[in-house]
């Protein structure tokens with residue numbers, strides 16, 4: 443099962459990715475979580491300890507590896523390089539694992555048709571496509587906002603795209619944009635996830651104003667989320683209300699796409 447998580451900046455994509463990843467892992471499933479944000483935070487939300495985190499480097503920053511695989515130095519424009527470098531060993535070699543969640547940091551990824559034609563983008567595009575083709579039990583992609591950077595493989599292999607929103611018109615506006623962009627490329631398996639919802643009114647607002655996307659579930663606003671971050675512990679362990687809500691969503695999603 444391949445799940446991509448998107449939405450406007452700061453809405454809670456990484457928090458949701460961490461919660462779902464740990465839930466599936468606790469169920470005994472094999473989880474590969476991929477942080478595809480230019481400034482990776484998923485390790486923190488998962489409560490990975492510092493020594494484990496220090497072993498992680500975003501693939502986009504591994505200049506020597508990129509040069510070895512593509513035949514050209516990152517940052518070079520023009521010249522020859524391999525556009526389909528070998529990447530099959532990367533998920534295992536450059537990830538770290540804790541409590542059943544394997545984590546890979548990709549770094550700044552531009553995997554669509556746009557962006558530069560350079561060794562690092564060739565490497566990341568190939569890796570991203572490889573991840574989508576792999577037969578991982580559960581793949582969770584913590585993306586950044588928008589879907590314009592998504593290519594054909596995403597449409598074919600992502601089982602669910604979760605669009606995280608806060609109960610604000612602005613955030614729902616972004617969700618509507620994502621829905622349109624997704625429709626343009628033929629991606630239809632989208633769900634809305636409400637986050638930072640403080641009361642019934644806000645929950646009702648989300649349900650009423652959804653841009654035609656089914657609401658998978660709602661995560662309550664809880665100051666303990668920030669506390670968990672400060673303490674360096676997993677939101678999953680520290681905030682029972684979020685653990686419960688996300689677990690229900692994760693179960694629902696399995697039912698919805700099987």
Ligand SMILES: Nc1ncnc2c1ncn2[C@@H]1O[C@H](COP(=O)(O)OP(=O)(O)OP(=O)(O)O)[C@@H](O)[C@H]1O
Nearest residue numbers: 451452453454455456457638662663664665667668
């Ligand atoms: N349910 C919640 N209640 C309270 N605070 C929350 C909740 N969910 C997330 N936050 C806080 O909101 C901030 C953004 O959360 P998070 O990093 O998960 O969002 P994001 O969408 O991944 O952000 P970015 O776009 O920067 O990657 C964090 O400070 C987090 O602690």
Ligand SMILES: [Mg+2]
Nearest residue numbers: 455456479483
């Ligand atoms: Mg994030």
